[in-house]
Amino acid sequence: MGCEKRNMKINKALFQRNICTVLFFGCLFCSSMYLFEMYNGFVSGIMLLFFSAMLYVFGTKSFVKKFFIQYLFVIGTIILSMFFNKSFESIDYRVLIVVTAAFLAVTSMTFDEFIAEYKKCIFLIAIVSVVLYSLFKISPQLFNRMPTYTWRYGSARFVNLWLTVVPVSMGDYFRNFGIFYEPGIFQFYLNLAIIFELFKSEKINVFKVLILSVAVITTLSTNGYITLVLIFFVYALRVNTKTKEKKKHNKKVTFFIIVTILLIVFLVLLDQGIIGTRVFNKFVSTKESGSFYDRSNAISYALKKSGNNPLLGVAARGIFDAYNVTFTPLNWLMMYGIVIEVIAMIGFSCFFINMTEKKWSQVALGICAFSSILSQDLSFEWIIWCLIFGGFKQLNSNSKISLKEQ
DSSP states (O other): OHHHHHHHHHHHHHHHHHHHHHHHHHHHHHTSSHHHHHSOHHHHHHHHHHHHHHHHHHSOOOOOHHHHHHHHHHHHHHHHHHHHTTOOOHHHHHHHHHHHHHHHHHHTSOHHHHHHHHHHHHHHHHHHHHHHHHHHHHOGGGGTTSOEEEOGGGOOEEEEOSSOEEEOSSTTOOOOOTTSSOHHHHHHHHHHHHHHHHHSOSSOOHHHHHHHHHHHHHTTOHHHHHHHHHHHHHHHHHHHTOOTTHHHHHHHHHHHHHHHHHHHHHHHHHTTTHHHHHTGGGGOOOSSOSHHHHHHHHHHHHHHHHHHOTTTOOTGGGOOOGGGOOOHHHHHHHHHOHHHHHHHHHHHHHHHHTTOSSHHHHHHHHHHHHHTTSSSOOTTOHHHHHHHHHHHHHHHHHHHHHHHHO
C-alpha cells in the first residue's frame, strides 16, 4: 500500500509538471506577438491570461503578500499613467494583461522551476527552427506549396508552421525567426536559455548549448552575436576562477568557443558574404539610414518623449511612430514614467544577480542580459516581466532568509 501511494504521488507530480510545461509553452506562444500579428492583441492577450491563470492553478503556488503589493503598485502606476494621458489604447490594455499574466506565472512556480520550464520550451523551438532553416537553405522549393501568411504592411510572406515561421520572400537575406516576429527578439530568448543552461545547470548539456548557439547564429542578429560572445566570455572567466573540475570545464568552454567560431566561418562561406554585409555592416550607417542610425534614433526619440512627462510617461497614445520604439530600457520610462523604469531595472537586474555568487560575475551577467534587449522593444513582453517579478520574488525571499539568520 505504501509503495502504491508513493507511486501515485510520483505520477501525479509528473502529470502536474507536464501540464505546467504545456501551459508555459502556451504563454510563450501567446506572448510572442506572432499570434498577435495573425489575429489581434485582444485574442492573444486573453489566451495569455488564460494560460497563466491555469499555470497558477496547476503550479507550485508561492504567494507572498509583499510581492503582491509590488504587483499592485506596478498596475496602479500604469493605470494612473493611462488616465493622466487619456490613453486607453489596445496596447495599454495589453500591457495590463501581460503584467498580470507574468505575475500569475511567477507566483505559480519556484525560481528553479521557472528556469527548467523555460529551457525545455525554448530548446524545442530552437531545434525545430534550426531544422526548418536548414531545409529551406537546402531545398526552398519544398515550401512553395505551403500556405503563406503576409506580414503587416505587406513587407514579407511567411509559411506558418506554428512551431516556427519560415520567411519565403526575403531572398538571400533569410533569417531564423522562430515563433517570433523579429529575429532580433528570437536571439534574446535563445541567449537567455544559454545563460540558464551555463549558469543554472548542475550538469551542462553540451548538445543543448550547441543547438541554441546555432539558432542564435541563424538569426543573423548583430546584437545576438555580441551577446553570445559575451556570455561565453563571462562563463570562461567564471570557470577559470574555480579550482575544482577546472580542466573539465575548460574543455567545455574551449569546445563552445571553437564550435561557435567554426559555425560563423562556415555560414559566412555558405552565404557568400551575406553575414558579413548584413550583420557586421550594421555598424556602418549614413545620416539617414542603417541599423545603427535607427537604434540611435530610437534612443533620442525615447528621451524626447520621456521629457514630456518623466513621472508618468506618455502611455501608448503618446507614441505616434512605433518604428522608433526599439530601445527597451528607455521604453519603460517613455511609456509609463520613472517609477516603472526603476522597478523594471531593479527587478530585471536582481533576477540575474541571483544566478551567481561572485559580485563581478553578477555585474557581467547583468551586462549580458541587458545587451540582449538593447536593439528591440521587449519592454512589455511577458517573459521580460516574468524576469522582473522573478527578481523581486528572489529579493523578497533573500530578505526573509537574512532576517531568519539574524
